[in-house]
Amino acid sequence: MNLHVLAQDPVQDPALRISGLTVAYSEVLALDAVSLTLDAGLICGLIGVNGSGKSTLFKALLGLLEPQAGTVELFGMAHRQARRSGLVAYMPQAEDVDWNFPVSVNDVVGMGRYGHLGSMRRLRPADHSAVGAALERVGLEHLRKRQIGELSGGQRKRVFVARSIAQEAQLLLLDEPFAGVDRSSEATMTALLRELRDEGRSVLVSTHNLAGIPEFCDTAVLLHQRVLAHGTPEDVLTSGNLARAFGTPGTDN
């Protein structure tokens, strides 16, 4: 459905167009006039230290906070409209999820379909098969009845990727997806995300694991309240840029 809308437009809107975005928490400036355009169909790594504004940027993209200034457009739409169209999916950080919550893997992926459903959110046969296909895609169909806490760290992440696939989202926002995940699960995840990218989806990943970026990401953004650098990973991950973003030892941000 959403793919169809996008396919109609020969000059595709960028996945993300941020201009002059400024967010302050009381007196502290979290984002200072951030302007950024991300083309659709790419994986972009969002790099920065804790407190650099990565999470704030995500919240602003999702419409979870009111910026002091600036605008956000997703596929040429305001975030409310983009959300209503089911274009955006968000993968929470592991510590923000209640892993004891009595829901199964299948239930969680099914929640990706809610935007497509009526007010009672009863899944129809088509939704069930979309959920099944998404689970198969991430290799979790044999665990679909498990309670989510009964999965390994890597499997837990893939449940949420499956949810965004079931949702048919076109922009995936992933907050530290590789934290607490072992090497082989990380490889599975990056391969999966690249597949989704190859199908035309856009992915924005916040991470502080610089080692994987050149291989995994098409573009990178270095954030420290402002955009310090934006371009190919090679251009962004220069020692000069990194020193500016991460500071020299001893100077705390």
Place this chain on the structure above:
Amino acid sequence: MDLLSWLTEPLQYGFLTRALLVTLAAAVVSAVLSCWLILMGWSLMGDAVSHAVLPGVALAYMVGIPFSIGAFLFGAGAVALIGAVRATTKLKPDTVIGVVFTALFAAGLAIVSSTPSQIDLMHILFGNVLGVTDGELWQVLILGAVTLAVVLFKRRDLTLLAFDRTHAHVMGLNTRFLSALLLGLLALSVVVGLQAVGIILVVAMLITPGATAFLLTRSFDRMLVLAVVLTTGAAVSGIYASYYLDISTGAAVVLSQSLIFTAVYLFSRPNGLVWQRQHQQQRRRAHRRRGTAAHLSNASANAKVTATTAAVPEKG
């Protein structure tokens, strides 16, 4: 006395049949809602709303309107007040809840004490289920049915809200509305439960069934069914215990729920305390049999292998 007459004897009294109906309605509605409340972490909110309705009930009796109107207005008002104070200060949620509900409860006590002849404080605080009138029975049944219908209609949205509020928002669901709806339903179920067990104990019906069911299952749908089944058992046995042992009805119902919780906590398989202990002991015994050599090799195998990624250490 045979079992059948033992069971039917209390029901010969109209007031006891009404008590049973009111208690059952309140228990079922509260139990259903409790499944979401304990997952949202809103148990304390139930306590706050139940205490905060006191001035509403007192004023309703004074003015002569149905108690449920006064109670609902003050319950919803308390929720709104808590939300407003939270939004405009940096106080922690439990602090705000504590400040608001004690203020309203004290106001209720003051109102009741200034008009001692009209209102029986004990009945409001501890329930008066044996003295329920037909009018009050109907209020409870209608409000209970409405609450139940709305909860079940919106149950998937409410579960999503409790599990992943951000995802609900991201997909365009109105999370503020859903939160307000759940709080409104909480206020309604407090109103429904007041008659049965009173202001002080109504919160038990809003927490214990969900908590007990949570210990028994890892599926939300099963949790709902279990909460309802267990609370129905507790309500019926509470009424009978109250009749035959001549103890306070509200207390008997809540105690039945607590006993069921305790039994589940201790004896349910495989998570009950007793079974876990037994399991631990078995493992320890098996460990000892295997001897020290096996123990050592096991320990080294368990040593955590930390992946050495070239991560830049984050600074706070």
